[in-house]
Amino acid sequence: MTRDLPSYKYKPPTTALAVFRDICQRLSSSGIEDAPAEAELILSFATGLSRVALYSDNPELSDRALKVVEDAVRRRLRRVPLQYVIGEVEFLSLTIKVGPGVLIPRPETELLVLEVLELFREGLLPQDAHVLDIGTGSGCIGLAIARMVPSCHVTGVDVSASAIDYARKNRNLNGVKNFYPLLGSLFEPVKGRVFDLIVSNPPYIRTDEIAHLQKEVSGYEPVMALDGGRDGLDFYRMIISGAAGHLAREGVISLEAGAGQAESIAEIAKAEGFSPFRIRKDLSSIERVLIFRRR
Numbered sequence: 001m002t003r004d005l006p007s008y009k010y011k012p013p014t015t016a017l018a019v020f021r022d023i024c025q026r027l028s029s030s031g032i033e034d035a036p037a038e039a040e041l042i043l044s045f046a047t048g049l050s051r052v053a054l055y056s057d058n059p060e061l062s063d064r065a066l067k068v069v070e071d072a073v074r075r076r077l078r079r080v081p082l083q084y085v086i087g088e089v090e091f092l093s094l095t096i097k098v099g100p101g102v103l104i105p106r107p108e109t110e111l112l113v114l115e116v117l118e119l120f121r122e123g124l125l126p127q128d129a130h131v132l133d134i135g136t137g138s139g140c141i142g143l144a145i146a147r148m149v150p151s152c153h154v155t156g157v158d159v160s161a162s163a164i165d166y167a168r169k170n171r172n173l174n175g176v177k178n179f180y181p182l183l184g185s186l187f188e189p190v191k192g193r194v195f196d197l198i199v200s201n202p203p204y205i206r207t208d209e210i211a212h213l214q215k216e217v218s219g220y221e222p223v224m225a226l227d228g229g230r231d232g233l234d235f236y237r238m239i240i241s242g243a244a245g246h247l248a249r250e251g252v253i254s255l256e257a258g259a260g261q262a263e264s265i266a267e268i269a270k271a272e273g274f275s276p277f278r279i280r281k282d283l284s285s286i287e288r289v290l291i292f293r294r295r
């Protein structure tokens with residue numbers, strides 16, 4: 001249970017810069033690492049002004065904006081993720097709405113999408129490809145592919161009703177017509193259908209690691225989006241074995257992997273008749289994106 005924080009009232013000066021300094025001080029003294037960046041985002045969220053306008057005009061904040069700031073800071077002090085507080089995140093130039101019940105898209109997942117786009121550019125996937133995004137969550141992966149390859153057809157599946165609600169909301173918000181979110185587990189909602197590409201950022205954290213993640217993650221993000229089973233690899237087994245019956249002959253599987261998982265996933269894929277076509281490292285040199293084709 002969370003304790004109510006003592007009441008806090010902003011006293012003048014309540015200009016943007018004075019409030020900025022106050023937010024920074026409160027966040028950093030509670031151990032939040034990037035307090036200045038978070039303070040800027042909270043101020044922009046509360047005022048609707050850009051960073052540049054906040055710094056150059058240093059406006060006086062309205063009572064309403066001060067209240068929004070105060071609510072946001074209090075939620076952050078309880079370690080609610082900043083993206084849930086603000087309610088959205090940018091993913092490859094798309095605005096993606098997020099909140100409790102859906103995973104916050106991570107920057108490394110952008111690499112998964114960029115590698116998929118490379119496959120289209122190389123002609124390894126047709127422009128009118130049928131794409132399946134398993135565990136679509138907020139829809140970030142499927143939406144980004146559908147936006148950038150307008151003649152392809154992307155189906156996003158998720159077992160969480162809350163995630164599918166967000167995926168639909170994000171499709172409408174971004175005006176993407178060729179993305180179709182479906183509720184259900186793994187391949188169940190697409191029985192009998194065949195795809196040119198199966199893409200997924202599945203849950204891949206080992207069950208016993210979840211409690212040790214940052215409080216923002218373990219305390220607020222849905223366990224269903226994180227838990228990959230005892231060795232973290234349950235979903236890779238299920239997706240790769242299910243892919244055999246749902247992938248076109250020349251089709252491609254593209255998966256995001258956690259640190260140190262690439263080799264084991266490649267073993268799983270080999271046993272199902274797939275071989276690694278490409279493995280891409282992220283900026284931290286982690287083998288993050290794995291692409292498989294039939295042997």
Ligand SMILES: C[S@@+](CC[C@H](N)C(=O)[O-])C[C@H]1O[C@@H](n2cnc3c(N)ncnc32)[C@H](O)[C@@H]1O
Binds near residue numbers: 134158185224226
């Ligand atoms: C790591 S999250 C990825 C979300 C989103 N694709 C992203 O990259 O931000 C994994 C997603 O898989 C979903 N999921 C878990 N079990 C599933 C299942 N059996 N079938 C379909 N989706 C599932 C979760 O609800 C969650 O949205």
